[in-house]
Amino acid sequence: MTDPEIYPVPADLAARAHMDRAGYEAARIAARETPDAFWAQQARRLDWMSFPTKIKDVSFNKEDFRIRWFEDGVLNASVNCIDRHLPHRRDEVAIIWEGDEPTDSETVTFGQLHERVCRLANVLKANGVQKGDRVTIYLPMIPEAAYAMLACARIGAVHSVIFGGFSPDSIAGRIEDCQSTFVITADEGCRGGKKVPLKANVDKALEKVAGVKTVVVLRHTGTDVPFVEGRDLDWGVETDKASPDCAPEPMKAEDPLFILYTSGSTGKPKGVLHTTGGYLFWASYTHELVFDYRPGEVFWCTADVGWVTGHTYVVYGALANAATTLMFEGVPNYPTVSRFWEVVDKHQVNIFYTAPTALRALMRDGDAPVKASSRQSLRLLGTVGEPINPEAWRWYHEVVGEGRLPIVDTWWQTETGGALISPLPGATDLKPGSATKPLPGVELEIVDAEGAVLTGATEGNLCITDSWPGQMRTVYGDDQRFFETYFSTYPGKYFTGDGCRRDADGYYWITGRVDDVINVSGHRMGTAEVESALVLHDDVAEAAVVGFPHDIKGQGIYAYVTLNKGVEATDDLRKALVAQVREEIGPIAAPDVIQWAPGLPKTRSGKIMRRILRKIAENELGALGDTSTLADPSVVDDLVKNRAA
Numbered sequence: 007m008t009d010p011e012i013y014p015v016p017a018d019l020a021a022r023a024h025m026d027r028a029g030y031e032a033a034r035i036a037a038r039e040t041p042d043a044f045w046a047q048q049a050r051r052l053d054w055m056s057f058p059t060k061i062k063d064v065s066f067n068k069e070d071f072r073i074r075w076f077e078d079g080v081l082n083a084s085v086n087c088i089d090r091h092l093p094h095r096r097d098e099v100a101i102i103w104e105g106d107e108p109t110d111s112e113t114v115t116f117g118q119l120h121e122r123v124c125r126l127a128n129v130l131k132a133n134g135v136q137k138g139d140r141v142t143i144y145l146p147m148i149p150e151a152a153y154a155m156l157a158c159a160r161i162g163a164v165h166s167v168i169f170g171g172f173s174p175d176s177i178a179g180r181i182e183d184c185q186s187t188f189v190i191t192a193d194e195g196c197r198g199g200k201k202v203p204l205k206a207n208v209d210k211a212l213e214k215v216a217g218v219k220t221v222v223v224l225r226h227t228g229t230d231v232p233f234v235e236g237r238d239l240d241w242g243v244e245t246d247k248a249s250p251d252c253a254p255e256p257m258k259a260e261d262p263l264f265i266l267y268t269s270g271s272t273g274k275p276k277g278v279l280h281t282t283g284g285y286l287f288w289a290s291y292t293h294e295l296v297f298d299y300r301p302g303e304v305f306w307c308t309a310d311v312g313w314v315t316g317h318t319y320v321v322y323g324a325l326a327n328a329a330t331t332l333m334f335e336g337v338p339n340y341p342t343v344s345r346f347w348e349v350v351d352k353h354q355v356n357i358f359y360t361a362p363t364a365l366r367a368l369m370r371d372g373d374a375p376v377k378a379s380s381r382q383s384l385r386l387l388g389t390v391g392e393p394i395n396p397e398a399w400r401w402y403h404e405v406v407g408e409g410r411l412p413i414v415d416t417w418w419q420t421e422t423g424g425a426l427i428s429p430l431p432g433a434t435d436l437k438p439g440s441a442t443k444p445l446p447g448v449e450l451e452i453v454d455a456e457g458a459v460l461t462g463a464t465e466g467n468l469c470i471t472d473s474w475p476g477q478m479r480t481v482y483g484d485d486q487r488f489f490e491t492y493f494s495t496y497p498g499k500y501f502t503g504d505g506c507r508r509d510a511d512g513y514y515w516i517t518g519r520v521d522d523v524i525n526v527s528g529h530r531m532g533t534a535e536v537e538s539a540l541v542l543h544d545d546v547a548e549a550a551v552v553g554f555p556h557d558i559k560g561q562g563i564y565a566y567v568t569l570n571k572g573v574e575a576t577d578d579l580r581k582a583l584v585a586q587v588r589e590e591i592g593p594i595a596a597p598d599v600i601q602w603a604p605g606l607p608k609t610r611s612g613k614i615m616r617r618i619l620r621k622i623a624e625n626e627l628g629a630l631g632d633t634s635t636l637a638d639p640s641v642v643d644d645l646v647k648n649r650a651a
């Protein structure tokens with residue numbers, strides 16, 4: 007049966023988009039049948055110091071596992087994002103910055119970008135940063151975050167950006183994992199009228215981890231922050247002294263460009279490693295195709311550069327395509343819930359890309375705050391981060407887009423580097439709630455729990471059977487974990503961790519994570535990490551964390567906590583536990599619900615049966631399934647009876 011709700015490709019887009027229906031079909035076939043020729047041709051979109059002759063060298067099998075793209079190519083990512091645009095666009099705007107306060111904004115031309123990136127790159131060099139060294143970046147959404155990333159890319163240093171919402175402990179863990187010796191931060195950030203104490207958080211982190219020799223501090227809000235003699239440098243002072251030119255480091259395509267930490271289903275966050283050639287190519291290719299980007303347009307991706315969406319579509323993909331990219335430091339509801347749409351009008355944004363959670367939050371305030379704006383500059387809308395519920399899709403389409411703008415629902419992951427399943431505005435009819443179809447070169451399979459391939463209209467686990475250039479190359483420092491996490495569940499295939507339905511038209515509908523990862527406001531959270539943070543408390547014996555449906559966040563965090571014998575379950579303790587998680591990981595990991603659990607449902611071998619905990623959290627009490635294999639089935643009755651509201 008075909009879904010009745012279809013939004014066809016608008017005729018004007020079908021006629022003029024970068025890729026139309028026939029182009030899409032042809033590219034799918036070419037990428038599959040003649041990959042080397044196809045990707046070599048596509049790779050010309052980048053500026054290479056030495057064009058690759060080896061294009062694709064890939065095996066997902068254990069014996070000869072390898073993922074290499076454009077292997078003998080040489081390039082520099084910052085040259086692709088800046089220098090190559092200078093001859094035609096030196097005075098055109100590369101970055102529009104919109105501050106937390108509506109009175110604060112600024113533009114940066116490609117010429118200015120070049121100078122500022124080079125100056126900072128020279129500061130890094132002068133302080134001993136060499137090719138391959140890891141540089142930690144902990145900055146707000148300001149142009150300097152892009153300068154810092156590009157300055158690293160210019161000299162071949164590997165950046166590790168940490169989202170400003172992560173705690174000192176999280177910073178310390180990430181610095182330690184990649185043995186970073188250099189940190190770039192700011193005095194403070196501003197979000198929704200509140201200050202974020204970035205420098206203070208870095209100072210606390212560096213009490214817990216050794217090895218950092220230098221901290222460059224940007225004066226952003228200008229508040230007084232203590233400087234550690236011999237360690238801390240003032241960004242402004244140092245870059246003023248530095249030369250405005252810095253020769254770009256020639257990088258092999260497979261040289262790492264960055265590490266970005268993301269939560270997994272077990273243990274500590276993984277350092278997802280992306281490369282210079284394949285990643286940059288995929289960022290640029292997908293930015294152009296998915297958003298049908300044309301030079302001169304203003305592109306606004308609301309994601310923070312602390313997440314992969316910010317890396318790929320605020321910085322690398324956008325700038326590689328000479329886009330004018332908008333960076334917004336604030337939040338959607340400050341000073342009012344019209345802020346997004348005011349910014350659209352103020353900067354004449356053409357393409358707007360955000361997360362379903364933001365749309366759901368704004369929807370609650372009705373249509374008036376949207377309708378108070380013009381939005382006539384908008385040409386295309388996008389979403390990312392989690393499945394978008396059809397209700398939010400329709401609101402986005404009808405109210406924000408006045409029924410005239412296509413919506414690209416882009417499915418991807420930190421690991422994939424850029425979008426893999428997405429409509430192409432000129433080629434794909436839309437269905438609300440579906441990320442639609444794979445991009446050229448993306449070979450999907452849906453398998454059952456045993457790995458049997460399911461064909462036709464079906465539902466199961468989403469796998470990818472062949473590599474694409476933007477694929478992550480390893481977990482930093484742990485090739486074994488990389489292979490085990492992604493390629494061992496279904497041998498020979500990359501397992502996404504997502505459940506997925508395919509309809510009779512071949513459209514893909516992501517149903518959510520099938521592993522112990524929850525998606526909170528479009529951000530991935532490992533349940534194991536939250537559990538570890540909870541059990542650090544002296545009064546806690548054990549904790550189990552699951553996701554549950556949350557109106558705004560998509561999924562909320564539901565924690566079952568068993569206290570030590572004799573400890574009283576008080577509201578103060580509940581607050582202390584939430585505070586502990588904020589402290590250990592960051593505010594985004596704070597549990598929404600804590601239920602006291604005298605016991606957890608375990609099998610006789612001691613394994614916690616999360617399926618049951620999920621059902622209780624979801625309030626699907628009739629669907630608890632078979633509990634007879636539990637060591638003590640009576641614990642379930644107690645959990646149901648005392649279910650937190």
Ligand code: WT7
Pocket residue numbers: 268314315389390391392393394415416417418419420421441502503504516518519525528529530
């Ligand atoms: C997980 C990846 C890609 C950048 C943001 C999140 C979910 C992402 C969609 C979408 C349905 C989506 C998946 C995926 N997800 N986009 N359009 N429709 N689900 O990156 O933190 O690496 O999380 O987010 O579950 O596996 P991430």
